[in-house]
Amino acid sequence: MNDSTLNLACGLLSEGPPPPETRGGALVLADTNTAAWIPQTWTHLPQHLIEPGEASKSWDELGRLLTALDQAGVDRDGHLLAVGGGVVTDLGGLAASLHRRGIRWTAVPTSLIGQVDAAVGGKTAVNLGGGKNTVGSFHPPAQVLVDPRALTTLAAEHLASGLAEVLKTALIAGAESYASVRNLTPQVMAQGGEAAAEVLSRCLATKTDLVQQDLYDEGPRQLLNLGHTFGHALESLRLGALLHGEAVGLGLLCAVRLAAGSPDTALETELRELLCGWGLPVQQRLAPAAVLAAMGRDKKRQDGGHTAVLLHAPGRVVLRSAVPAAALEAALGAVLAGT
């Protein structure tokens, strides 16, 4: 189950996509906000609703979902339909990989982060022990249904958070993509129309290209961790207070500072202005040493130092191993203090 069928169209969900063949039963997973986006054509299927937010990406919630799949009579030929943001698709994908040793699932991402990133590529996870995504699997969805209209009901802070992932993807893709994202406003995405669809389509092309080259994240796919080496540590220290994309935005600033080794490069200044303009944080009251310690617990750490993704320029993103802790701490110290 390595390839997903990806459908992107405005109005896809209101048109009522047919439910997948469900000889073995089916369960729809959503949170209490995203349940409104369950297509009318699926409302006859049993549902399992969770509370919105990162706290639901937990071991306990995973257990409840596995129990719900069991009680709904979903067997090996069954299907899980996950309608929601990254929390719903990360949790749902992991449950689908475990139930009866793996069932098929459909991802219906409704947040911007979900539509450009989380629902595509098959990485699933829950958080455990204070760390991000500590327990997970690779289990790509059978299909991904992306409807930009879902963005019309997304809260402004979550839209802004998603723009950080859009920016990350554009920086990996190159100068042309980055230039188009520099002109992007949250309003364009909030309208959920063809212009938003175009942005999503570009991001998805970049992500699926890297995933197809390297499903198991052992090579080029690791470039997608740009901003995340720092971001996951920041997010885990501020779980519930700092949104995923907010942490990734700060992580992008760290990645450019680490690459340049000096303050005030033109790119760092541009990124800071862009993030600020979207309402995202560009500094944070956290001790660099605490963030470094959290990075030390991150699963991507390797012997002899950290692996980090350095941002030299749009399209010039480099994976570097054995980065000394002192260099990371210096970049963190400067960015967190906003200097």
Ligand SMILES: NC(=O)c1ccc[n+]([C@@H]2O[C@H](COP(=O)([O-])OP(=O)(O)OC[C@H]3O[C@@H](n4cnc5c(N)ncnc54)[C@H](O)[C@@H]3O)[C@@H](O)[C@H]2O)c1
């Ligand atoms: N698996 C991956 O490759 C991957 C990639 C990036 C991020 N992630 C994960 O994704 C999560 C962040 O994603 P997120 O920002 O979507 O979080 P989320 O699922 O918590 O969604 C954010 C909020 O928006 C609400 N929401 C979502 N869609 C809505 C809509 N259309 N209308 C109204 N409200 C809506 C949700 O209920 C929630 O309150 C993090 O846990 C992160 O680790 C995973």
